[in-house]
Amino acid sequence: MKKSVKVYALSTCIHCKHCKEFLDERDQAYDCVYVDKLTGDERKSAIDEIKKVNPGLSFPTVIVEGKVIVGFDKIEIERALED
Amino acid sequence: MDAKELYGKLKAFQEKKGYFFNSDTTMVMDLLEMLLVNKERYGHMACPCRLASGNYEMDRDIICPCTYREPDVAEYGACFCGLYTSKEWNEGKCPHRVVPERRPAEKVLAGLGLD
Numbered sequence: 150m151k152k153s154v155k156v157y158a159l160s161t162c163i164h165c166k167h168c169k170e171f172l173d174e175r176d177q178a179y180d181c182v183y184v185d186k187l188t189g190d191e192r193k194s195a196i197d198e199i200k201k202v203n204p205g206l207s208f209p210t211v212i213v214e215g216k217v218i219v220g221f222d223k224i225e226i227e228r229a230l231e232d
Numbered sequence: 233m234d235a236k237e238l239y240g241k242l243k244a245f246q247e248k249k250g251y252f253f254n255s256d257t258t259m260v261m262d263l264l265e266m267l268l269v270n271k272e273r274y275g276h277m278a279c280p281c282r283l284a285s286g287n288y289e290m291d292r293d294i295i296c297p298c299t300y301r302e303p304d305v306a307e308y309g310a311c312f313c314g315l316y317t318s319k320e321w322n323e324g325k326c327p328h329r330v331v332p333e334r335r336p337a338e339k340v341l342a343g344l345g346l347d
Contacts (some may be wrong), residue, residue, distance in 0.1 A: 161266035161280035163259055163313060164330075184283060196346060206340045207333035208281060220330040 152230055154179035157199050157210040160186055164221040165209040171223060177230060184208070235264035246316065251297070251305060254314050255322040263315045267296055281313040282335065285343030293335065300334040 154172065158165035160183045172179050184195050196206065202217040203210045211218040213229035233241075239260070243253060253260045266280035278284035279294040293299040301311040308331045309321030320326050341347040 159281065159283060161269055162282075163263050163266070164281060166262070192344075193346060196341075196344070200337070204337055205333045206283070206337040207335075208283065220332065222330045 151178060152214045154214075154230075155212040156181045157195065157208060157212075158183055159208045162208050168209045168211060168221040168226070171221070171226065175230070233268065235261050235268060238264045238268065246297070250318070251301065251316040252319055252322055254310070254317050256314075260315060263313060279313055282333075283340055283344070285345075287343060290339075290343035293339065298335075304331055304334060 154177060156165070156168060156172070156179050158169070158181055169179070169181060182195055184192060184199070187195055199206055199210050202212060203219050205219065207219060209221055211221075211226055213226065214232075216229045216232070218225045218229060239253070246252070254263075263280060267277040270276070270278045270280060270284065274284055274286040274291065276288055276291060277296045278291045279296055279298050282294045282298075284291045284294060288295075297316060298311070301316055304311045305316060305318050305321075308329060309326040310317040310328070310331055312331050312333060312335075314331070318326070321328065338347060
């Protein structure tokens, strides 16, 4: 069964882009939130959510079925997807 | 200015300082394009891989080349976004790993007025 994946990203971030391409190549569906495109309360609540799992507030922050991977760490993402 | 022009403008100058563009030219051109996107939307070339505020003073440490480039290239051979690398990194003489964020989260929050 495919896992649920969430990607907190920036629309200009190269590692976020590479991360999405990696998931696309694997045919893995994901929900992507471009935090730089959000404004007001929407942005605030996204930042609050990221802070809870990645206090460094960096991008991409990837969540695979509750497992958090900070940055585009291919090996870690792969591992989480295959777990 | 387009990414190609920006590339030409920066290359020799940065190389003299010991910072080289990543050997992955496609990635470099993408990053330079994104720097120009940020220049357009914020008025300054904030790092494309970081959440900028648009406030020059608050974003100062992440305006490319950012304050963290020096320690990042010294420690990991590449800066956070991967635009600049060391010669050794480009030659494959040091491991290519994910560069962790060095910028304190407080700065991101302060810039956005969320601290």
